[in-house]
Amino acid sequence: MNLTKKQANKLVTGCIDNNRKAQEELYKLFYADMLRVCINYLPDREMAKEAFNTGFLKVFQSIKNFDTEKGELGGWIRKIMIFTSIDKCRSELKFNHLLITDRDDDEFFISPDILEKLFFDDILKEIRTLPLATQTVFNLSVLDGFSHKEIAAQLNISEGTSRWHLSEAKKQLKGLLETSAKGAGRQAERSGKTK
CATH class of the missing domain: 1.10.1740.10 (RNA polymerase sigma factor, region 2, helix turn helix motif)
Incomplete structure (x- = not known):
């Protein structure tokens, strides 16, 4: 607004x-x-x-x-x-204090053709399936642009734990979104055949 x-x-x-x-x-x-x-x-x-x-x-x-x-x-x-x-x-969140080793973010890349088959609501629905702690870190980082340092300060966790949750969110979302996109593609094919 x-x-x-x-x-x-x-x-x-x-x-x-x-x-x-x-x-x-x-x-x-x-x-x-x-x-x-x-x-x-x-x-x-x-x-x-x-x-x-x-x-x-x-x-x-x-x-x-x-x-x-x-x-x-x-x-x-x-x-x-x-x-x-x-x-x-905060009281609902249970953060595991884990350290993440350096990973290549390319392994979690979601191809544009997958994203094209999904609507925003589909993506939001999949984000909602993540564990609450992982979902919160993902939202702060990706949706609201907070740095790992800011996330760590807000959630009272280490920056490494923040990185782990973000990495885990990306890994899980990649699989979930690929599955959703395949389902959306099959649905579109069925709709096309019935016309």
Whole structure:
């Protein structure tokens, strides 16, 4: 959600002044996108809704610290939602403190012809099948661009453990997506034959 600086300033000022209309407008404006962020990190919708509501409480409590000159309001709220989601699922996560040896990422390469056969929802469904710890590291790294150092600090794990989970996610996803793509290809062939 891209707001002009003027729109963002108006919303921020209204929220700082405890203006209920401004708070409601901010909430409604970012509801769908930020709930989706929470859903990406949490295994069930109820936990995601809880994290979302906790995150918005944090937004309203700390909005006086937001500076429209230094950042974009949506990006600032997104970070709060990510960190709140991580806090929410920390107790659920069971990280193995493993070290990964250097592996060549090419062995986990997914060819474009496989990805072309899948929709985003298919890919997201497969990401959801990963163990929660592995899924969280994958989301932070691939979807949100966090470094292994940042992931390690957020999840209280070593950088090596973060690398292992990312590598494991890529390895598992490669197999899952290849299987899904084959199924999608067979389905497309059947649909073509019936016409």
